[in-house]
Amino acid sequence: xxxxxxxxxxxxxxxxxxxxxxxxxxxxxxxxxxxxxxxxxxxxxxxxxxxxxxxxxxxxxxxxxxxxxxxxxxxxxxxxxxxxxxxxxxxxxxxxxxxxxxxxxxxxxxxxxxxxxxxxxxxxxxxxxxxxxxxxxxxxxxxxxxxxxxxxxxxxxxxxxxxxxxxxxxxxxxxxxxxxxxxxxxxxxxxxxxxxxxxxxxxxxxxxxxxxxxxxxxxxxxxxxxxxxxxxxxxxxx
Amino acid sequence: xxxxxxxxxxxxxxxxxxxxxxxxxxxxxxxxxxxxxxxxxxxxxxxxxxxxxxxxxxxxxxxxxxxxxxxxxxxxxxxxxxxxxxxxxxxxxxxxxxxxxxxxxxxxxxxxxxxxxxxxxxxxxxxxxxxxxxxxxxxxxxxxxxxxxxxxxxxxxxxxxxxxxxxxxxxxxxxxxxxxxxxxxxxxxxxxxxxxxxxxxxxxxxxxxxxxxxxxxxxxxxxxxxxxxxxxxxxxxxxxxxxxxxxxxxxxxxxxxxxxxxxxxxxxxxxxxxxxxxxxxxxxxxxxxxxxxxxxxxxxxxxxxxxxxxxxxxxxxxxxxxxxxxxxxxxxxxxxxxxx
Numbered sequence: 001x002x003x004x005x006x007x008x009x010x011x012x013x014x015x016x017x018x019x020x021x022x023x024x025x026x027x028x029x030x031x032x033x034x035x036x037x038x039x040x041x042x043x044x045x046x047x048x049x050x051x052x053x054x055x056x057x058x059x060x061x062x063x064x065x066x067x068x069x070x071x072x073x074x075x076x077x078x079x080x081x082x083x084x085x086x087x088x089x090x091x092x093x094x095x096x097x098x099x100x101x102x103x104x105x106x107x108x109x110x111x112x113x114x115x116x117x118x119x120x121x122x123x124x125x126x127x128x129x130x131x132x133x134x135x136x137x138x139x140x141x142x143x144x145x146x147x148x149x150x151x152x153x154x155x156x157x158x159x160x161x162x163x164x165x166x167x168x169x170x171x172x173x174x175x176x177x178x179x180x181x182x183x184x185x186x187x188x189x190x191x192x193x194x195x196x197x198x199x200x201x202x203x204x205x206x207x208x209x210x211x212x213x214x215x216x217x218x219x220x221x222x223x224x225x226x227x228x229x230x231x232x233x234x235x236x237x238x
Numbered sequence: 239x240x241x242x243x244x245x246x247x248x249x250x251x252x253x254x255x256x257x258x259x260x261x262x263x264x265x266x267x268x269x270x271x272x273x274x275x276x277x278x279x280x281x282x283x284x285x286x287x288x289x290x291x292x293x294x295x296x297x298x299x300x301x302x303x304x305x306x307x308x309x310x311x312x313x314x315x316x317x318x319x320x321x322x323x324x325x326x327x328x329x330x331x332x333x334x335x336x337x338x339x340x341x342x343x344x345x346x347x348x349x350x351x352x353x354x355x356x357x358x359x360x361x362x363x364x365x366x367x368x369x370x371x372x373x374x375x376x377x378x379x380x381x382x383x384x385x386x387x388x389x390x391x392x393x394x395x396x397x398x399x400x401x402x403x404x405x406x407x408x409x410x411x412x413x414x415x416x417x418x419x420x421x422x423x424x425x426x427x428x429x430x431x432x433x434x435x436x437x438x439x440x441x442x443x444x445x446x447x448x449x450x451x452x453x454x455x456x457x458x459x460x461x462x463x464x465x466x467x468x469x470x471x472x473x474x475x476x477x478x479x480x481x482x483x484x485x486x487x488x489x490x491x492x493x494x495x496x497x498x499x500x501x502x503x504x505x506x507x508x509x510x511x512x513x514x515x516x517x518x519x520x521x522x523x524x525x526x527x528x529x530x531x532x533x534x535x536x537x538x539x540x541x542x543x544x545x546x547x548x549x550x551x552x553x554x555x556x557x558x559x560x561x562x563x564x565x566x567x568x569x570x571x572x573x574x575x576x577x578x
Contacts, residue, residue: 051452072458073451082452089449091442093510102442105435107454155454 004029004190005050005159010059012045019045020056021214029158032185033192034205034222038234041211043194044086047161051083052076063159077107082157086164086194088144090136090151097123097132099147100154107155118154126150126180142173149180159190166197174200202226210234243426250422254415266414268531270482272523273414274475276421278496279503279515280428281471286501287509288437289464290444292364295355295371296500298378299469301491302351303344303476308388308486310335310343311396316387337416337478344477345470351378352469356462363447372497379492393487396480413478424471428512431467440464472500495539499523502546508558517557 005027012020020042027033037043048054050061052073061068068076091099097119104115104122123129126146131139136147145165152160162181166174178200185191195201201208201222208225210218212234218225225231257265278296285291314333317326335343351374359370383391402412431437439460442450450457480486499522507518522542529538553559 053448053451072456073448074454074456077452077454085449085452089446091445091449093445094438094441098438098441102438102450102455103453105438106456151449151453 003027004031004064006060006062007046007050008060008062010049010056010061012042012049012054012056019214020049022059023211023214023216024059025209025216025219027159027190027192029190030185030188031190032181032204032206033190034201034208035192035194035211036196036198036201036208037211040213042214043211044163045214046211047083047163047192047194050076050161051081074106077103077155077157080156080158081161082152082155082159083161084145084148084152084163084165086167088136088148090139090144090147092136095133095135096128096139096147099136099151103151103154122150122154125153125183142169142176145169145173145177146180149177153184153189157189159192160184161192161194163194164196165193166195166200178204198226242429246422246426247419250418254418257414258411263410266408266410268527270410270414270417272520272527273417273421274479275499275503275519275523276516277417277424277475278472278500279507279519280421280424280512281468281475282500283504283509283512283515284428284431284471285464285468287504287511287514288431288440288444289461291461291465292368292501293371293465293468294368294497294501295375296472297492297494297496298371298375299348299351299472300476300479300496301378301382301488302348303341303473304479304486304491305382305388306344306347306473307340307477307480308394308396310340311480312387312394337413337481341416341420341474341477345474348473348476349466349470351473352465352467353462355469356465360458360461375492375497379488382488382492389487391488393485394480395485398481398484409481413482416478417475420474425512425516427467427471428515432511436460436463498542498546499526502542504556506545506549506556508556510555510558514556514558521557 003026007023007025009022009024010020011018011022023042023046035043035046045054049056050068052068052071052075055069063076063079063081066079071079091102094102100119100122101115104118108115108118120129120132123132126149128143128146128150131143136144139147149162149165165181166177169177174197181191181193181204193201193204205222207220208218208222209216210225210228210231212230217230217234218228257269278300282293282296285293311334314326314330317329321329355371355374359367362370382388388394398409400409401407402409404412431440439450439455442453442455443457443460447457476491479491499519503518503522504515505518506522507516508514522545525541525545526538529541549556555562
């Protein structure tokens, strides 16, 4: 029996620069994993390798026992791996409701309800239903983050990669997003949270993975990991 | 949707009847060109407006349709001299092919060219895609110039009959009617795409390809379908062209004017929906016809240039943009300062 998600010794290079060096992470179903590390440590590269934007040179990624090699990004989304982007990438010419409609049309699997109704339900979960016919350009930063997340949720993922979903938000807004991710986790979605805001990571994760310069330096219980001297020195210097 | 299709066909039929009632021959001649641009602009917008890929090779697709017709038109004569008599007789029996068949053949061929172009330029975006399409036009033109069978750079003369076998209708009337029908079909297709899952997929590609993939949109497949449909419609617009002008040669058939008009018309009308290219091609097309007659054909070129620049600077959302504030939907538009 293998794990829900297995990142098996992947290496990703950009020219002569090794962005990920022999990374192995195994994630069980329902886990809340925090993925942290200084800027340029390879966190987003992990997300991009998982979601099919990049192909690692070495190693393999297995999701529910299926090798993801050769699968394009949209196929991985349909398999149940959703992601949000570090910088929100809304469909700017489509309304908020239409932004959610696209994944419902292309990746939504349960077709029990009418699509308009499901759009509305999803937007209600992030309190955007009043702005359903707005264009994303008129939304605030936190609303854009919510739209980004709910669009990922609309694909009905089993695994959600939340790439810095809270960057640039205020304290109360961060709490809102964390609560939303918590709710998703309670609904059974496995979540990998990439984040710089330590308070958010610590309150959310039940496991912490630390990357430094493309190498995994720590993996385990969050409280233990942050006390690890290697992690401390990576963040604070010697 | 069926109601819209019915309306589009009724409008086309009514226009045809009105033209017949007026009975001015020149009106048919000029009207053909304008309606041909309705088809071309609508086709361009399916790729350029809906999917965000600027195609500069409209002339090539148009010419593929036109030269398919030329090639088929010359086949009976050629087969008489070069093929065994049995084959030649068979060909003589089914040729000349009726124009609607030629339109389908032209559409099929340019659709395939569109598919190939889409496949070759998959990874190109923005200006790089535009340059690649322009290059495609140059390559195809070079091929045609060196293809003696269709006349090479000398061009080919097509003698069309005065009337058609269809009720003895005047040939130009017949061609105009076909082009009107094609325009109606093109608009029905464009509107159908707009409101479909396919249309939402194209819009997501236009806005952000990475995010589209992340939302489960098979961007590659959709882009290929889009280039094929757009190319096919352009080729269909070109197929009856040799019968309309009577003489085709590479320079005018591959003319950049098709590319420029195909871009200018949707831009002026508005690229957001089917109505924009229709408005743009009717106004610009008619203005060009008037300018060519009253001033000169060079003036009509200058006219497009000036109007295009004016719209890009003053009304980037085209004529349709003027009506945005009338629509209560999309409230964010005003707050966002014009959408993009």
